[in-house]
Amino acid sequence: MASLWFWIVAVMVTAYAVLDGFDLGAGAIYLIAAKEPFERRKILRAIGPVWDGNEVWLLAAGGTLYFAFPRLYASSFSGFYLPLMMVLWLLILRAIGIEFGAHIEGVVWQEFFDVMFSISSILLALFFGVALGNVVRGVPLDSSGYFFEPLWTNFKLGAQTGILDWYTVLIGAVSLVTLTAHGSYYVALKTDGDLGRRARGFALLCWPVQFFLTCSSLVATFFIRPGILTNYEEHVAGMLVPIVVFASLGLMLWANPSGREKLAFAASSLYIVGMLVGAAFALYPAVLPARDRQYDLTIYNTAAGSHGLTVGFIWWTLGAALAVAYFAFLYRMFRGKVELGEGHY
């Protein structure tokens, strides 16, 4: 049962990354790709009806993590206290930037909210990667099952690590470039004219960086966590993951210049799925590895009681089916290229 919940949470986090990832990425290219005010409005219209729903995946994944692995939630959230608080503040600023800019006239105010939206999007994309890097690298858990990480120590991977070190910053960079590309593919898909063209060009520029950083992050991960391949050695099916990752990279490179916008966006989504599922597969059954591996938090020592997990599976299945149905309906209603001139924004 605990294994099942491990994969459910992994799938929810992946759904969050794919969905909110594109609106974070759209925020990241917002200031540069959209030159005219009407182009900026187009980007906002493209994400306006969906960004909040996308962000709910973060909340729902958090809630599910809390319910299925309460001890993990307690330990990781208090240990990552400072960066999580900053993530919260950035989420606040970003929502304000998206939703309230349109309500206030004036060129300067518009610029103010635009910059707030874009910078908070960039920082969030970076932070989420750093967070993933921290989990993969492991944290200074001790026998109490708790830890507290300062923002940085000496940027090396000693016993007392900080949130930021060379490895987590590298993973943060992978996340930033991946989501920037992802957002560019989305903007290209949802808009036309110069804006769509610029977004495609942006994605093309991202590609070599993304390819290079993907390879370096994989090498770096083998280097800092030599045991990371254990699961892959035991289950040959795991080898599908790197195949998916590199195939989707190839697909992006082919689909984007040839104007297949949907395919390019799908390939980018597939890439994110591959990377995150690959990381989850490598970690399993650990959910938060310790620097000293004997203190690892795993699905076995953090899961909630089995009755709760069984009951939860019933309502979770129902809730997830409803959520998927709402999303299918919502995205269908707002399908196609964005047209300005209706509703606000």
Place this chain on the structure above:
Amino acid sequence: MDSALLVHRLHFAFTATFHYLFPQLTMGLALLIVALKTIGLRRNDPLYHESARFWGKIFGINFVLGVVTGIPMEFQFGTNWSQFSHFAGGVIGQTLAMEGMFAFFLESTFLGLFLYGEKRLTPRAHWLSAVAVFVGSWLSGYFIIATDAFMQHPTGYFLAADGTVQLSSFWAFVLNPWAGWQYAHNMSGAAITGAFVMAAVGAFYLLSGQWTEHARIFVKAGVIAGCVFSILQLYPTGDGQGRLVANLQPVTLAAMEGLFQGQPNAPLVLVGQPNEKEGKIDNPLVVPGLLSMLTYKRWNAHVQGLDAFPKQNWPGNIPLLYYSYHIMVGLGTIFIAVMLVAVFMLWRGWLFHTKWMLWILLLSAPFPYIANTAGWMTAELGRQPWLVYGLMRTETGYSKAVSAGNGMFTLLGFMGIYTVLSILFLFLLRREIEIGPVAEVNPRVSAEAR
């Protein structure tokens, strides 16, 4: 008191209090918007549709602030109250996760459709999206109340071998008797906030001679809903909630009422200052026997006082609890009086022309916020010294890993950001009211044309 404990308590209390300023209006307005949309659809009256659209915009602004201040609440269970989360997550994680799965997805999806999709949807589908937003926001309220109900009166759990609580019966947990009354009382309180705000905006327009046709709808809807829910707030929901406290948290009842010595024919204190040192109420104004009557429906019933309980189980801050409770009850009584007068004047056809009453309606708007806040303070201060009633004391629940200094740093950060949010909210609210229900035409011109 351990300073880290104090900081973590303040951290949660401040962010929760500020957060709840927004959902109470969200939930109240969601109900009223459904009512406006329903009437608009039935009578095919554009005034009602315009009114619904106007309140939809205010709802949207308010909703965003509810969302962004709500995310920190879920996080803080882990960041600031990790020992508690480890202890109780196996049970209360259920409702918190269900809130995301069943309420937030519904709400966020259909709010997008409601705000951006009116032209793409049929009128009936647009109405349905308003209903979905209403259902989502009220469901969300239930999951939070059920979570709080577990902390007030734990049900459906067992103590596991590792010292944590785990779920034993899903239905006993979700249908906690405490949650039933508390939910009804709380939602009625939210509806009061929505009704008072709607009436106040209508009164503002009437007083300033703008948008008078819309304004009459706002005042009428606000006053009728305000009257109904103010009465429901007292009876049966307030009464039911009070009896739950009397039966399940008798020490809390004694502290709320300032009853230091248990007695038959117990008096109800209307005003007076609790004097904890001497164990009495200073300068009291009391109604003899009324507390016995309200609690047990008998004038001479014995009500337990604080003296019946060991001092270590008394709520930690008795004066604050006592005042919160009395402010809530006092304001609730005033709401009933104001709304009864307003409904009477509406029935006689005087209300829209009576300036002093419109002024009262306008100036009343902040008070439901105070009453709702005081009500939550009563519930949560009354739960002290327990974090989970009878199972975990508050001083054992916070995050040991997070120092007082770090907690203070982020508390100050939230205070700063939330100050900015408040200013922004009031600014945007004023702007929407200035623009008025029909954005295309200049409100002053159209008011004259009518």
